[in-house]
Structure formats: C-alpha cells, structure tokens
Amino acid sequence: MMAAFSPAVLARRAAVPRKYVPVLVTACLFAAMFAAGGVRYEGFVTGQVVLNVFIDNAFLLVVAVGMTFVILTGGIDLSVGSVVALSTMISASLLAGGSWPAPAVMVLVLAIGTVLGLAMGAIIHYFEIQPFIVTLAGMFLARGLCYTIGTESISITDPTFTALAQTRIDLFAEMWISPSVLIGLVVVLAAAYVLHYTRLGRNVYAVGGGEQSALLMGLPVARTKIAVYGISGFCSALGGLLLSFYMLSGYGLHAVGMELDAIAAVVIGGTLLTGGSGYLLGTVLGVLVLGLIQTIISFEGTLSSWWTKIFIGLLLFAFILLQRLISGRSK
Amino acid sequence: MTGTVPLARRITGHRLFWPAVVLAGLLLLNLALTDGFFSVEIKDGHLYGSLVDIARFGAPLILVALGMTLVIATGGIDLSVGSVVAISGALACLSISGLEDQNSVTGVLTAVGLALGLALVLGAWNGMLVAVAGIQPIVATLILMVAGRGLAQLITDGQIITINSAPYKLIGGGYWLTLPFGVLIAALLLALTAFLTRRLALGLLIEAVGGNAEAGRLSGVNARGLLITVYAFCALCAGIAGLMISSNVSSADGNNAGLWIELDAILAVVIGGTALTGGRFSLGGTILGALIIQTLTTTIYTIGVPPETTLLFKALVVTVVCLLQSPAFRARAFHRRRRPAATPAPADEKVEVRA
Numbered sequence A: 001m002m003a004a005f006s007p008a009v010l011a012r013r014a015a016v017p018r019k020y021v022p023v024l025v026t027a028c029l030f031a032a033m034f035a036a037g038g039v040r041y042e043g044f045v046t047g048q049v050v051l052n053v054f055i056d057n058a059f060l061l062v063v064a065v066g067m068t069f070v071i072l073t074g075g076i077d078l079s080v081g082s083v084v085a086l087s088t089m090i091s092a093s094l095l096a097g098g099s100w101p102a103p104a105v106m107v108l109v110l111a112i113g114t115v116l117g118l119a120m121g122a123i124i125h126y127f128e129i130q131p132f133i134v135t136l137a138g139m140f141l142a143r144g145l146c147y148t149i150g151t152e153s154i155s156i157t158d159p160t161f162t163a164l165a166q167t168r169i170d171l172f173a174e175m176w177i178s179p180s181v182l183i184g185l186v187v188v189l190a191a192a193y194v195l196h197y198t199r200l201g202r203n204v205y206a207v208g209g210g211e212q213s214a215l216l217m218g219l220p221v222a223r224t225k226i227a228v229y230g231i232s233g234f235c236s237a238l239g240g241l242l243l244s245f246y247m248l249s250g251y252g253l254h255a256v257g258m259e260l261d262a263i264a265a266v267v268i269g270g271t272l273l274t275g276g277s278g279y280l281l282g283t284v285l286g287v288l289v290l291g292l293i294q295t296i297i298s299f300e301g302t303l304s305s306w307w308t309k310i311f312i313g314l315l316l317f318a319f320i321l322l323q324r325l326i327s328g329r330s331k
Numbered sequence B: 001m002t003g004t005v006p007l008a009r010r011i012t013g014h015r016l017f018w019p020a021v022v023l024a025g026l027l028l029l030n031l032a033l034t035d036g037f038f039s040v041e042i043k044d045g046h047l048y049g050s051l052v053d054i055a056r057f058g059a060p061l062i063l064v065a066l067g068m069t070l071v072i073a074t075g076g077i078d079l080s081v082g083s084v085v086a087i088s089g090a091l092a093c094l095s096i097s098g099l100e101d102q103n104s105v106t107g108v109l110t111a112v113g114l115a116l117g118l119a120l121v122l123g124a125w126n127g128m129l130v131a132v133a134g135i136q137p138i139v140a141t142l143i144l145m146v147a148g149r150g151l152a153q154l155i156t157d158g159q160i161i162t163i164n165s166a167p168y169k170l171i172g173g174g175y176w177l178t179l180p181f182g183v184l185i186a187a188l189l190l191a192l193t194a195f196l197t198r199r200l201a202l203g204l205l206i207e208a209v210g211g212n213a214e215a216g217r218l219s220g221v222n223a224r225g226l227l228i229t230v231y232a233f234c235a236l237c238a239g240i241a242g243l244m245i246s247s248n249v250s251s252a253d254g255n256n257a258g259l260w261i262e263l264d265a266i267l268a269v270v271i272g273g274t275a276l277t278g279g280r281f282s283l284g285g286t287i288l289g290a291l292i293i294q295t296l297t298t299t300i301y302t303i304g305v306p307p308e309t310t311l312l313f314k315a316l317v318v319t320v321v322c323l324l325q326s327p328a329f330r331a332r333a334f335h336r337r338r339r340p341a342a343t344p345a346p347a348d349e350k351v352e353v354r355a
Helices: A007-013 A018-040 A047-072 A080-097 A102-126 A131-149 A159-166 A179-197 A199-209 A211-216 A221-247 A258-268 A280-300 A305-327 B007-013 B017-033 B050-073 B081-097 B105-131 B137-156 B166-173 B181-199 B202-211 B213-218 B223-249 B261-271 B283-302 B307-325 B327-334
Strands: B041-043 B046-048 B160-162 B251-253
Touching: A018 A280, A018 A305, A047 A080, A047 A179, A047 A199, A047 A221, A047 A258, A047 A280, A080 A102, A080 A131, A080 A221, A080 A258, A102 A131, A102 A159, A102 A221, A102 B327, A131 B261, A131 B307, A159 A221, A179 A199, A179 A221, A179 A280, A199 A211, A199 A221, A211 A221, A258 A280, A258 A305, A258 B137, A280 A305, A305 B137, B007 B017, B017 B283, B017 B307, B050 B081, B050 B181, B050 B202, B050 B223, B050 B261, B050 B283, B081 B105, B081 B137, B081 B160, B081 B223, B081 B251, B081 B261, B105 B137, B105 B166, B105 B223, B166 B181, B166 B223, B181 B202, B181 B223, B181 B283, B202 B213, B202 B223, B213 B223, B223 B251, B261 B283, B261 B307, B283 B307, B307 B327
Parallel strands: none
Antiparallel strands: B041 B046, B160 B251
C-alpha cells in the first residue's frame, strides 16, 4: 500500500491536523517549483521575482479572496472578470469626463460592484436559482454594460491614478512593491480576520458545510449567502481598480476569463468547490502558483503563443496531479 | 395522486412548461417582427426557412449540450468542450488539406475518424483525471480548456486552414433527403442517447453516481468506468460539433472555433431543468434550452439589437427564463398556490420526463 507511506499519513503522525494538509502541500510544491525555476534560469531565485509575482497579480489576489468566500459557501461567482472590466471602464470613462474627482470615482466603483454582488446573492437565495447561472447572467450583464459605455479602450491620465500606478515602495535590499500589493495584503488580512474571528466567517463555513443544518441551527443563512456575493462583488470592483492602476486604461476586453483564474487559484489552494473546507492562505498560494507559472513562461522567453498555452496547461496538470498524489485520497 | 390534479395544473406544473413558454414567446416575437418567419418552403430540393436555420445552426450547440447533460448528471462539469470543438475541426481540416483529391470520400472519412478518435482520447483523459486521479471536474477540465486551445493552434500552426471538399461540406452545410445533414446527425445522436439512458439502465446508473456517489458505489455501480465513458462521450459530441462548425465555413480556426460554447452548453442544460449538483437529468429539457439559446441569437439579428447591447439582451433573457423556472419566484410573483408544506414531494417532481 503506497498510501501508508504518503506524506499525508506521515504528516498526520507528526500531528499536523489533516485539514491543513492541502495548504501545506501547495506551499511545499510552490517552494519546489520556485527552486526548479532557480536551477533552470539564471537570476530566478531573488526576492524581487516573488515580489513581482505579487505586483503583477495583486488584482487577481483581491478577486480570488472574494471568490474564496463564495466558494466556501458552496457557491460560485462567474461574474468577477466582467465586474473587473466594468470597474476599469467606469473609472476610465468618468475620469476622462473630468468632472469626477478620483476618490469619488473609486467609491462609486466599489459601490456598484457591491450592489451588483448583493443583487445576485439576493436572486440566488430568494428565488433558489443556481449560482452558476445567476452569476453567468451577471457576467453577460457586466460585460454588456462595458460595451454600452464604449467599445474602445480609454486611457487614464488622472494624477491620483497615475501616482498610484507609478509609486514604488522601497523595501530593504533594493526590493520594492507597488501600492496595489499593499492594498492586496490588507484585503487578505482583513478577509482572514473576518473568516476566522467573526460570526460572519463562522456562518460562511457553516453554510458551506450544510445549508440545511445551518438553517436548523438558527444561523442567518440568507444574510450570509447574500453577504458573500456582496463581498465578492466588492473584491471584484477593488480588483478592477487595481487593474486600472496596473493598466492605466479602461477596456471592455480587460480580464476576459479571469473568473477561471480566480476559481483555479482558490481550488489549487486546497478549497473544495462543494464548500465548507479551505483556507484563505491556500488562495494566496494558489495565486502565487499561477503567477509563478507565468513568470517561468516569461523566463523561458521564446515560446509561441500556442506553446505558452500548452505549457501552462502542462504545468497546471503537473501541479494538481502532484497535489492530489501527495495529499492522498480523502476517505 | 396525479389523476386528481387538474389537467391545467399538470401542464403548468410540468418542469418543461416554462422553458417551452419562453421558446414560444421568442418565436412569436420573431413572427411579429418578421413576416413569414414561420414559413418553411422547399427550394433547390431542400427545406428553407428561418425555423430550419435555427435548427441547422443550433445543431452543434445541441450536440455539445447533449454530452454536457450527461456529464452534469454525474455531478461533474466539462469546461474543455470548446477546445475539443476547435481541435477536432483543426485536425479534420489539416488532414483533408493534405489530400491529393479533397473530394475523395475515403479521405474525408479518414479525417473524420482521426478527429473523432482524438476527441475520444481527450474525453477519456478528462474522465481519467476526474475518476482515477480524483481531481475536481472543473479544474480537471480547465487544464484541457487552456492547453487544448494551444493544441488546436499548434495543429493549424496558428493559421486558418481553408479547404474545399464537397463531402466534408455535407456534414455541417449540406442536405440529405431535403433535411439539413447536421440536424439529422444531432437527431440520430439524440435518439441513441435517449435509448441508452432511458430504455437501458445506463441513465439510472449515471443518476446514481451523480445523486449520491457513495450510495452508488455501495450498490455496485462501477463509477470509475462510467465517468470515463461519460466524459469520453461528451468529448465525442463536442468533436462532432467541431466537425459541423468547421465544415459549415470550410475552414478551421484554432483560436475562435467554439469559443465560450461551454458556457452556452451549460446554460442550455440548466435552462432545461438539470441541476448542476448532479442526479436527475432531462434530455428533452436540454434540447429546449439549446433551441432557446439559438433562437435568442437569431432574434438578436432579426430585431437588430445593436452589437454593443447583445450581451445585455442575453443577460435579460437568461434572467427571465431562470426566474420563470424558479418555483420560489413564481410563488412570490404570482401569489398562486401557497407552498405545499405538508407534501414533501410536489406533484410536478413526479412527472417522469422522457426525452
């Protein structure tokens, strides 16, 4: 029996609770991948490479945090990519108009994202329609609104936005991060606090574990379910703002397929799509893994666009397969 | 029990009633806007008309949705169908473009065989990842969704392969016995699937795996083999759809063929009343769902919705369909019968849906 010697069993003997195994495995594999990159490419193992992964994926990190809440309740949110695009589009067009100050635009964008999310959550809960479909309709809606605003890319020249885009926060040893990374980390910490130290967080896990049981225990299922979609909408809008800092433009074709990246990041981080099990740290690692795959591709350099796709698929496959083999079969 | 329920209630309570109403509504909207929308005539020896076009252009979606229904019934999902559509079209066109005589029937058959064979292999690969490696279906098929697009572009070398082959053109654009050939293929596959799942035990086994995998295992269902078969079948359907799509335009585009068809297919399945959580499935519902989506696309063209707002229109219709289908919404909106709290199984769920 191979399973008897698998690290999962060893980990259990070493008194690591089983629930942490998927996150640990992801962390180890991430480290292994980083080391492999270091062996293969010169100048790969530097702190700045890791920081660049954060800088280039801060928006994905924020979006994936929102997605984690939704997936923990057993739902799914396909609208995030479109809401990100919508946020860039709204900010860019309002700023181009000139009459809106940057802070007001940011507040408005965040409010729109949150309201959209809350509305989808309310439809999902009160009309008992499957989240996949409601958020798919939300995806069409947000993407459609983008094109209604404009089909061309609008560049952002607002001083606040460009300042946020170009500021470098210097750390020690010539390493630096962007303000977006700070915002992303704040979101992660706030979300981790909410998930593990507040009633809302416990309700999220309870609803994901069993909605009927949560209801019978007298937990506010309706409020929780609607809240997680609101959180996801807020995170998507914030992700959209971070993307507009990163791109300095608003475009209806930004972030196409980002919902799949976000879902993949959450799942790679060891969260179950059925809900009730998973950690925010896993999601952070999932985003890092996806970012590292892209970094490896860019270090590889000469790949044509189709070989890039095949390579991403292969790396994703190798990663997920290893993760499954190491954490062993549940039951 | 059902005998005491009035006929009208039984009709409105049927779970395909509301999708059918939406389809009829969309068709009537078209009739009101276009004269002779319903007219079907015979021109040049084959059927001709808007309704025929809906069926003809809807055939690939119907096929993909058909395979997707079975996958969803097992509690899974297949995101890779769009890529399989692109791969199968690309391989078939590549193989035909290398022929001396592009009109040779054996050459085309070989190309079709190659393409469908590869589709089956890809589907089995998905099935292995789900059933043997135990990876969550959405991620397992995401791998092929990403890599498959690259594979399709690799096959076409990043170009659009154009071919000129009469036998290949027949698959998606041709007619046989006055009927569009693609519709015939879809109908044949539908009949076969309906027979296998509704007359034989296969449907029951699929529902057993999807409804409660553990209970299914304990009652001796070979879930592993079944899952691989179902995913392979889904990819086969997608492969045939890919042949139709590429045959219709006589070219293969690795980048755009079948792009986002997985979302439309999943949408069709759900509009047709199959739950994404697995278990019970309805083939008839899926066909209705696919036809609704295709009619919607046609409607967008006929009523001249500006291209920027097509997605808004689609979002609106999808929301309306789903709201109408939701018993909770109908109870709130129409204030009809109070929810039967005493009966655990409402009458409408007992109606057996046969495809």
